[in-house]
Amino acid sequence: MTSARVAVWTDGGARVVDPTEPVVTALDLGLGRGDGCFESVLVTGGSTPQLAGHLTRLRRSAALMELAHPGDDAVRAVVGALVADWPGEVDGACRVFLTRGLGDGTPPTLLALLAPVPAETLRQRAQGVAVVTLTLGLAADVRAASPWLLGGAKTLSYAVNMAALREAHRRGADDVVFTSLEGQLLEGPTSTVVWAAGGRLHTPPPETGILAGTTQARLFAAAEADGWPTAVTPGTVADLHAADAVWLLSGIRGATAVVRLDGAQRGDAGLTPRVRELLAG
Numbered sequence: 001m002t003s004a005r006v007a008v009w010t011d012g013g014a015r016v017v018d019p020t021e022p023v024v025t026a027l028d029l030g031l032g033r034g035d036g037c038f039e040s041v042l043v044t045g046g047s048t049p050q051l052a053g054h055l056t057r058l059r060r061s062a063a064l065m066e067l068a069h070p071g072d073d074a075v076r077a078v079v080g081a082l083v084a085d086w087p088g089e090v091d092g093a094c095r096v097f098l099t100r101g102l103g104d105g106t107p108p109t110l111l112a113l114l115a116p117v118p119a120e121t122l123r124q125r126a127q128g129v130a131v132v133t134l135t136l137g138l139a140a141d142v143r144a145a146s147p148w149l150l151g152g153a154k155t156l157s158y159a160v161n162m163a164a165l166r167e168a169h170r171r172g173a174d175d176v177v178f179t180s181l182e183g184q185l186l187e188g189p190t191s192t193v194v195w196a197a198g199g200r201l202h203t204p205p206p207e208t209g210i211l212a213g214t215t216q217a218r219l220f221a222a223a224e225a226d227g228w229p230t231a232v233t234p235g236t237v238a239d240l241h242a243a244d245a246v247w248l249l250s251g252i253r254g255a256t257a258v259v260r261l262d263g264a265q266r267g268d269a270g271l272t273p274r275v276r277e278l279l280a281g
């Protein structure tokens with residue numbers, strides 16, 4: 001059994017530490033306020049083929065939060081220290097955390113944690129997910145005009161996202177699609193929503209404040225290159241029920257087919273293998 005690994009950025013270098021060693025103090029604003037951002041990077045075949053997209057998004061999140069960023073090389077160093085001699089046959093999830101540290105202009109905290117992808121995630125990848133739609137209670141356009149709501153930033157404040165997943169489990173489902181106050185599709189708590197309809201792939205507009213998914217961006221670029229048109233569409237739950245197929249996309253889980261939506265069984269019109277091939281590209 002491969003066990004978890006941790007690396008921290010200190011004094012201009014990456015240091016691998018025992019995972020049980022304390023690496024942040026109780027004063028860290030990432031702990032006390034969730035004041036920081038993070039990325040989840042897939043480790044597969046002993047490497048991180050999608051790291052570049054995550055580096056870009058971490059920088060963007062830090063900029064949106066006015067958070068000091070120690071530079072891409074520092075992030076590469078902590079990730080690289082963990083991935084070195086990670087077994088090629090074990091898929092891993094590498095979480096990179098960047099927090100405001102102790103605040104008041106002190107250096108940010110940067111650390112990374114690498115652990116095997118959980119068995120339940122691997123099961124969902126293979127078998128698909130049952131999803132419920134839940135409201136996020138925000139108007140679809142509010143975050144575009146309200147930068148303090150941190151739309152588009154992958155902040156550490158995921159307590160609501162985790163609570164939504166617990167609500168899904170209470171309702172006998174695996175996952176969630178959030179909707180806006182008016183019923184527009186947003187995203188999953190840890191994924192981007194993509195659906196196939198009318199010969200196109202669709203995903204909701206980033207102007208709603210959802211996270212711009214690196215996996216969705218890769219899929220849409222590969223699909224366009226392969227002659228499968230794509231569109232950014234402000235859809236509703238009815239569009240998902242009417243779609244040929246619906247997927248939740250994330251770097252760790254890839255394209256996971258939605259097999260049940262608000263209690264209704266649904267198929268994928270045999271499209272999931274093509275989507276996976278495009279992502280494997």
Ligand code: PLP
Binds near residue numbers: 189190192215249
């Ligand atoms: N939306 C949210 C809220 C997420 O947490 C994630 C996963 O990190 C995604 C979308 C999908 O992003 P990516 O494909 O870059 O993993």
